[in-house]
Amino acid sequence: MTTRTSEAKPASGRAHPGPRLIVSLAAVQRNYARLQALAPDAQVGAVVKANAYALGATEVVPALARVGCRHFYTAHTAEGVEARDALDGHAAEIYVFNGFWPAELPALRGAQLIPVVNTLAQLDSLRQDAPDLPCAIHLDTGMNRLGLDSAEIETLIANPSRLDGLDVRQIMSHLACGDDPDHPQNAQQLARFARIRAAFPEIPASLANSAGVLLGPDYHFDVLRPGLALYGGNPAPGHDTPVEPVVRVDAPILQIRELRAGDTLGYGATWQADRPMRIATVAAGYADGLLWASSGGGAGYIGATRTPILGRVSMDLIAVDLSAVDHAVEAGDCVSFLGAHLDEIAQAAGTISYEFLVRLGIRFDRVYQRD
Template structure:
């Protein structure tokens, strides 16, 4: 699509869903989380297009606020990110890199996080070895050098040590789990072999557990965007976005009638319904059928019937005075918290926000 046509198309999308991304809320959340680990540097995880919020605007706002360490999944994501932030910022790529990625990593000053001894050997075989980090597996059994291989890792990297050592918590969503403390002890043990490397352990949940988990650089992710595990008393995070969809039609149905594909919801009293322009084609999950919710003016409006590709029907009986074609219903935001909507849909906040597609207009404030 030519640039002019693309702009015209975007300007005409008055009946499409929109996500108002609150950059100042994201910055405020970063500062709130940083205050929980005051002896550590607070980085920011901006992989997956900043969890669906838009990597360039989000990273730029965080950089202007003072953030200097960013985390992505892929080297290619890091190259995109580099165009939005200053050269003095560090970028780490969780999923590592092949030797063929070395030039891209050098050109954009990206530090790949290497996750296995063979990958580390291949990286160290390069001429003029670029900086790299190492992930230690302390219990996830997903990525990382295993604890029993740390001695071999230390010997292998003696001449060119990693600049960062990382690990990842298994269940920081539940701060009562004994595995958190067990992983902390394992990480301390493994990281002690690399005294010059910066240490990073805490995701959002780790930051909520306090300074013991902070080490040198913390890496909050979902918490920046207003989601994540239950918060400690006195800690508050703001929504990173408000997802809204316009009402297209309003109608009244009678007892015995059904709504949507498959006739999965039957009404037992007269109800007022609104059909809105949002669906699984926009990334809103079909699993929210008959379970999710919207809000009109703070009034809860349940999703009734199936979520279809482009449309959702909500029961606006309690908010009929507000339900007009062109009015926007909220699906994520201050009135419909991200994790509450995710719970209703049988998923997590991560999936809700990262799954939002290109038809959802991002509007930055």
């Protein structure tokens, strides 16, 4: 994998010799500004776990810091360390969702990370082993995944002195159904979290992920934690989104073939031509994160023209239908994937745009656009 900053050629132009992952850092920054405009009374943070959803934390983190982001969220301590290094001196708080482990104290302290406490036992361990370390507290309001459970929440509300002497930077929870604005559990979780927040009004509160931002100001509290929306995905499919695409894959055409009616294509001979047709074989596949499950669905694009994926996606190759392309195409031209069609190709693969992003492979030539 190579990483560079460059102006990517248009999707319909001649390709780089290998597939390229083109990330617009300027689009990430504009998406951040759009989300901040939706929540003027809150601070917008950024979830940068999983290498900033595979787009490259070392590039995304400083780009967001340059436009004022001061809260970053990772899953693991090692990701937090990488984010701190990438900040290159910008002041910011970096949170580690997966909690506090005494063995990680040197790394947490060294990178000035903030562990998110998920149980009262973790809180007691923090008090004993690292009372100097800032923390956040995750309070489960209905996800039933991480965080203090309902009994522990009631214990903490009844005994707020358990926080005495600790530097608690945030209390937080996570929406289970924010991607479905009409789901009744959203209002239930909001009510539970508002009650907890009322017990600790002096501590900044954070509930909304990307989808929660779009649910409106009742869900915003003090700090927002968008991830997918920053990277161009729609957190509530089927509903309008204010964000723009951030990432696309440009894959060069290796060969163009003319098929006859009855010809099969690809592994398993799962697809058969019903007429004479022209197809292109492009240099990208599931090793690059263009999922095997996209076989027989989804599409690439040449300019604005949709080129459906035919047959099975291979490790390194994808075949697309050129029937709708009304101009000459030859080896070396680009077929583009993702971009404005991220949600489309994810749905065709029977998955979500989150998974499609984080599975993008490491062998792309990565191009970062700053303007």
